[in-house]
Amino acid sequence: MKRKDLLSLAPLSVDEITLMLDTADSFKEVTGREIKKVPALRGKTVVNLFFEPSTRTRTSFELAAKRLSADVINFAPSSSSVVKGETLLDTARNIEAMQADIIVLRHSSAGAAETLAHGVKSSVINAGDGWHEHPTQALLDLYTIRQRGMSFRGLRVAIVGDVSHSRVARSNIYALVKLGAEVRLVGPPTMMPWGVEKLGTKVYSNMDEGLRDVNVIMMLRLQLERQGRAQFPSIREYSRLYGLTAERVRLADSAAIVMHPGPINRGVEIAPDVADSLSSVILDQVANGVAVRMGILYLMSGANA
């Protein structure tokens, strides 16, 4: 891997994405062993720098790094250091001074990872920046799709929900379009960012139409606090129009899978019986997340160079 950082899937080539998925494959085997540990990153330091609360992504990265035998530091800057006037770059330079090889950054601002990557020598992995991208989440989504034996070319994928505020959606759009999939975005027009169809997607405001014959249904988490703030009038109405029910799943291809980046709002964007159904791969996504992140950490560490 020639890249220092993984900031975004937008600029990656198909070959680079494929390499990441293939690398994850080889680590997937490790996560199934009795002793789930390899020495690939022994002596390397990985810092999880999370400015936004996150349990699953941070835990997944932590587990991935530990299984590669890296030293892991979890750093969750309190809001007080921001109040004290320390910029993101200052914080990161302090961490770098402690010889961090890889910084995994979660931040509420789009572009934070890119800004950081320009300022430090350490490798930076974007673990979510504002509404921009969440590349490792999309990679584990791709991995999960591939694991099911589906090929990307011609694959019909519906991404349902608030695309406008979703970094998961953006990363998936960039990667899936590049890989030749047909990407449908389903949701009310208030949740679609300007001109998103120009990224190579099709937009559906009618969920039943959007789901017809798709192979993958990717649900986005509804941010409940946006209710009434012009995006949607009520959870009740949203759920009726865009909630995934067993009945709606039947509109899709009979072998379709249901995905969700979590945490799920049961009974809001996804009915409990769908979340727990055989077509749901939500827990596979979580399990695959560790292997995918192991692969990415391994590639970014330069260990394969």
Added chain:
Amino acid sequence: MSILITGGRVVDPGRFVGIADVLIDAGKITAVGPKLSAPAGGRTIHAEGKLVVPGFVDLHVHFREPGFEYKETIQSGSAAAVAGGFTTVCCMPNTSPVNDNQAVTEFILERSRLAGLANVLPIGAITKGSEGKELAEIGDLRRSGCVAISDDGKPVMNSLVMRRAMEYASAFDLTVVDHCEDIHLAEGGCMNEGLISTELGLPGIPAAAEDVMVARNLSLSELTGARLHLAHISTAGSVRMVREAKARGIPVTAEACPHHFTLTEELVRGYNTHAKMNPPLRTWTDVQAIKEGLRDGTIDVIATDHAPHATQEKQQDFTEAPFGIVGLETALSLTLGLVEEGVLSIEQAVQKLTSSPAAAFGLQKGTLAVGADADVVVLDQHEPWEVEPAKFRSKSRNTPFAGWKVKGLVQTTIVGGRVVFEANPVER
């Protein structure tokens, strides 16, 4: 002391363009014509091959004093102004405290007098604290020296308050300046809303946030008959509406900033905080519309919206970084870029920096008429230079033009008959 400027090409918009000498005495222009004789004991400035123009008038600067002296002071801002050819600048009231009262206005004028460089003319607030609720003491502001009123970056959203401000200000013949932005439509936005904001995942400010307020303000100006000046218009829609309003006789003037006729939103890619300003950089179509508006006279004025911010503020991540860039020391070259491109004649360009802004606020500035204040700039229209922010006189360095190779440099700036800036301070 008298000054004779010889042999330059005088561009005095609407009055005279041609080779002439300019004689200055006791702070006033005393003669413009061929072969004037040098007064005894006076100074001669040779301007052969140069342009001799009225000092530029900038209707839109932020000098940050009082309150944010780490960004800029009236002293440093004035030094930047005269280096860029601006002899008169109008400073926005968003200081701390806000310039909504006589005391702050007098403080600014006193600081300007002590700096002794440019004429710094305060713009008073429309409402107390620029909170958009109660009118400031506009009569007092006028009497103590404010030349216009504006709540600038905190546009008056309440249309009734804006109507009353316009009506009231017209009693003092004060121009009302509005930064046209519907703050609800723009909420949380930090760049133009469009495909790039979608790609970058940044909250957008739609062009409509500007357009709806331009439309409202034009309606209120029509209703009240008050003189309206639209700050930094940036959208094709604004240009279209102003053009139509002018055709119908609404007393409106409009300004555009160099960055809005030079740059597009593409510059935001990479989360470049020097491309973050408000109004945001727009699309290529908007830039073309702004240029067309400048060309056909819809846009009267070129103003900088000089908005200094400290380096550490612009080093924050994109959504956190403050809006704005410095502009006083690059405006001339960027405006001359329009001349080189054929958008404006040199006379039009000078007009948009001098007599037109003066007229918009009713200032007795921006002319080389005999008897006028001797605010004069000698400049080399073609001299190439590279923008090096470290060399700015401004305290701040926040410019997207660093490293740009441009043309046009000020040689000498004269304010009130006194040389206040020389690029090369050696007697020629």
